Amino acid sequence: MNKLVLTLCAITAILVTGCTDKKPAEDNSVPLNQLLEHKRISLLAGFTDLDSFSTTDLVARVEKDGLYGYIDTSGKEIVPIKNYNVQDFHEGLGLVEETENGPIYFVDRTGKKVIDLAGYENAFSFQQGYASVAKNGAYGLIDKTGKEVIPCISGSAIFALSPGNFIFDGKDGKTVVNAQGQQTLPFKKFGDLYYDETNNQYAFQDEKGWVVAAPDGNVKFRIDADGLIFSGGAYFLSKTTDTTGTVNAVMNGKGEVVVPYGKYYAINSDMSDGRICVGSKTGETPSGESGVTNINQKIGYVDITGKEIIPLQFEDAMMDFSEGLAAVLQNGKFGYIDAIGKMVIPAKYDKAANFENGFAKVTELGSEIYIDKKGNEVH
Numbered sequence: 001m002n003k004l005v006l007t008l009c010a011i012t013a014i015l016v017t018g019c020t021d022k023k024p025a026e027d028n029s030v031p032l033n034q035l036l037e038h039k040r041i042s043l044l045a046g047f048t049d050l051d052s053f054s055t056t057d058l059v060a061r062v063e064k065d066g067l068y069g070y071i072d073t074s075g076k077e078i079v080p081i082k083n084y085n086v087q088d089f090h091e092g093l094g095l096v097e098e099t100e101n102g103p104i105y106f107v108d109r110t111g112k113k114v115i116d117l118a119g120y121e122n123a124f125s126f127q128q129g130y131a132s133v134a135k136n137g138a139y140g141l142i143d144k145t146g147k148e149v150i151p152c153i154s155g156s157a158i159f160a161l162s163p164g165n166f167i168f169d170g171k172d173g174k175t176v177v178n179a180q181g182q183q184t185l186p187f188k189k190f191g192d193l194y195y196d197e198t199n200n201q202y203a204f205q206d207e208k209g210w211v212v213a214a215p216d217g218n219v220k221f222r223i224d225a226d227g228l229i230f231s232g233g234a235y236f237l238s239k240t241t242d243t244t245g246t247v248n249a250v251m252n253g254k255g256e257v258v259v260p261y262g263k264y265y266a267i268n269s270d271m272s273d274g275r276i277c278v279g280s281k282t283g284e285t286p287s288g289e290s291g292v293t294n295i296n297q298k299i300g301y302v303d304i305t306g307k308e309i310i311p312l313q314f315e316d317a318m319m320d321f322s323e324g325l326a327a328v329l330q331n332g333k334f335g336y337i338d339a340i341g342k343m344v345i346p347a348k349y350d351k352a353a354n355f356e357n358g359f360a361k362v363t364e365l366g367s368e369i370y371i372d373k374k375g376n377e378v379h
Contacts, residue, residue: 078111232271
């Protein structure tokens with residue numbers, strides 16, 4: 001099994017779904033500075049890497065010398081750091097892979113083995129109470145008791161699409177089913193499929209191209225695009241022609257194009273905190289030098305209406321806003337801007353990461369440190 005950590009609603013440059021897990025967070029949090037301090041001490045103790053603590057499970061995936069395990073917020077190893085791989089905790093369970101060829105199993109927050117996956121060669125994290133598993137190259141679905149609710153007959157992993165709906169790859173092509181394997185949506189033979197929760201509609205490719213349809217299958221509108229990514233309520237479109245090459249556009253959930261094709265050289269296919277990162281308007285960058293991080297470009301942000309809410313003025317950006325702030329490059333150094341583009345943490349860092357749980361990791365004068373949202377170093 002490959003070392004692959006899958007997370008819910010992961011946003012990538014290739015595939016983005018609109019699914020969300022609506023289960024409310026449990027009120028068992030630990031003070032964030034305590035978690036951060038533990039992470040710092042753990043890294044000093046010799047861990048190669050330490051993922052962030054889950055805010056609900058309070059368990060972190062940790063690596064040391066190429067092996068993996070779990071620790072709790074006290075630093076106790078709840079699963080020894082001796083495994084080929086472990087996946088991040090989801091819905092109270094973590095997936096452990098002892099060696100490259102197994103065994104694999106799920107553990108709870110105490111490290112107790114609760115679901116033995118003997119007989120399966122692959123598995124993925126739980127989504128909406130179910131996990132995709134593989135046997136003899138085909139995929140099925142199990143519940144939290146380990147019961148196989150959908151037999152291993154799918155041609156690819158079964159992942160949650162929207163509440164109660166999963167993408168299933170059957171002998172007649174992909175379809176949408178519930179946890180019992182019954183078809184729930186009348187969509188067949190599609191490519192990528194996205195769920196727009198805000199508008200309760202789906203975007204997918206049929207034999208005619210990209211289409212947006214209601215859950216009952218009625219087409220709302222078609223989209224003039226070769227490629228599409230849905231993220232954060234926005235539809236990111238791409239189209240390639242012999243004369244223009246590849247150009248990008250943005251559409252809202254009503255089918256209205258808010259950023260026309262070719263207006264910007266680059267558009268980051270993600271909307272975070274209601275903002276979309278764009279790079280240089282057409283004509284402002286030398287021909288052939290496109291890309292959000294190109295040194296000759298200027299970076300700014302637009303909203304879902306296409307309005308330029310932060311002028312194109314920065315040399316580079318981490319692209320995404322996180323907890324109301326975004327890391328941007330100005331005069332060769334990274335700082336952080338707020339929602340209106342004001343530099344609230346001075347640009348003085350060589351490297352900068354997104355904020356998470358109130359803190360961000362930055363590099364200054366060769367040293368990695370953590371700062372809070374006021375730019376204060378956290379010790």
